[in-house]
Amino acid sequence: MARREAPAAGPGSRALVVDVVRSAGAISRVELAELTGLTQPSISGIVRDLIADGVIHETGSADSVRGAPRKLLAINPANRFGIGFHVGPESVTCVAVDLTGGVVGREVVPLVDDFGRRFDDFVAGLDLPRDRIEGLAIVAPAGRVPASRGVELAAALGLPVLVENDSAAAALGEFWSRRVSRDQAFGSVYLSTGIGAGLVFSGALFRGASFDAGELGHLSIAYDGRPCPCGNRGCVERYASTAATVAAARDHAGLSARLRLDGSIPTAYDAVARAAVSGDAEAFALVDEAAKYLAVAVTSTVNLLDLGRLVLTGPGMAVAGSIYARRLRSHLAATAHARHRHEVVVELSAQPRDAAAIGAAALVVQASIAPGHTRSPS
Ligand SMILES: [Zn+2]
Structure with missing residues (x-):
């Protein structure tokens, strides 16, 4: 990975740190500073906040060339979850993913129109705490589900609801x-x-x-x-x-x-x-x-x-x-x-x-822990 110019620590820095930890799998604070270009004090502060929020956790340690072993940081998968629905030609695929994009629930049902009811039914069948569910994304071929549906659903469910093109979501997943x-x-x-x-x-x-x-x-x-x-x-x-x-x-x-x-x-x-x-x-x-x-x-x-x-x-x-x-x-x-x-x-x-449904749920996860990349069509 190429080293960047040192960015100022700001709201984007937290998303950057989450993204570098996610792609690394497990990484030390020293390597995080090297890869993000952020200063050690900035990294320490951001990591402390992310650990307090449960988004990342310490998973073990790696040998250091000199001095004490370095603690490794990783995404804490089961901290929060995203729900994704893919509206296909014949059915709706519903999945739940953890913070690493791992599938923790899946159901395929005939085409439905009432996505709010479907969300409640799907979530009721999952063994996950409801307050850890960060939102829903509905994906379909471009134009099939209007963005206004997302706005109505978000109000009804009291959670963020994203609407996205299915093949784009699959890429993000x-x-x-x-x-x-x-x-x-x-x-x-x-x-x-x-x-x-x-x-x-x-x-x-x-x-x-x-x-x-x-x-x-x-x-x-x-x-x-x-x-x-x-x-x-x-x-x-x-x-x-x-x-x-x-x-x-x-x-x-x-x-x-x-x-x-x-x-x-x-x-x-x-x-x-x-x-x-x-x-x-x-x-x-x-x-x-x-x-x-x-x-x-x-x-x-x-x-x-x-x-x-x-x-x-x-x-x-x-x-x-x-x-x-x-x-x-x-x-x-x-x-x-x-x-x-x-x-x-x-x-x-x-x-x-399942890639489009998994991608939908990953969009929710990304918006939750590495925000700044997601906006819905107007
Ligand atoms: Zn054409």
Whole structure:
């Protein structure tokens, strides 16, 4: 991690210290001062307050080169919790996470409209003290849940309620739970019936002028390509989303009959993905073709932003993620503009189907213990 110019100790310093402790896992006060650029007295004061609040705790000690062993500091996971709801096409995934982004509760229910009631029911089933729950975030494809719903719910629940784009939230969840350093230019690719991306710069989600950043699916890869409902042509979503892959599979009569692809798109896509990773050459060719198109769009995004680390997530990555990861890694290694200066690390999400809900809950946690990065759309 690069050393920064010494910042003045202020409200942002506390968030900086929390973020450095989170990404380090366990760290001494001396290392904290080195990594944050804050003075030792500032670090001592901030750490004392954070320990008093229960956000961090001392976990043990590391050998010091000289003198007494150094006490190590870490995030205290079970101090507070965040709740996240992901409103998907067919269901709502509800999760609770601790301060490190670890999942401590999960439930999937059919689509509901009364989020306040759902919150009460979900929390009632958790073995967590209600006064340790810091808030709720509801995430969905852009525009599906209006920000005004969050304002109404916050008043009804007496807790902060955030509303966010699902693929953006998934990026923040991966950033938080993978302990990605805030110095890394980090992105995630969210593959579902559409394609989204999330970008985390300096520890904050990048949201753009109108909370619409990360529409990777509408990055065009062909001037005169397939028309898209967005008004453009050649959008990568028309070639590489799970919906596009299912449409291509249904055009192959033999494959379609063999895999019985007449159900919903998520169900049909999972059947194609399972066949692809089980050695069905036709299914593999379709998924691999989608991965090639996705790799072209992702490489453009990496080049535009000079990203250093990417996580592949979303339900479309749950079964056949390895096929996409292989294509993306080879395409980036061969063509990324900065390839001679740094590798672009491509990883697979550990929980691709739940990533958006986990990210929602992580947004609550971040707003609670490392505030300053979150605002809701107006
Ligand atoms: Zn489009």
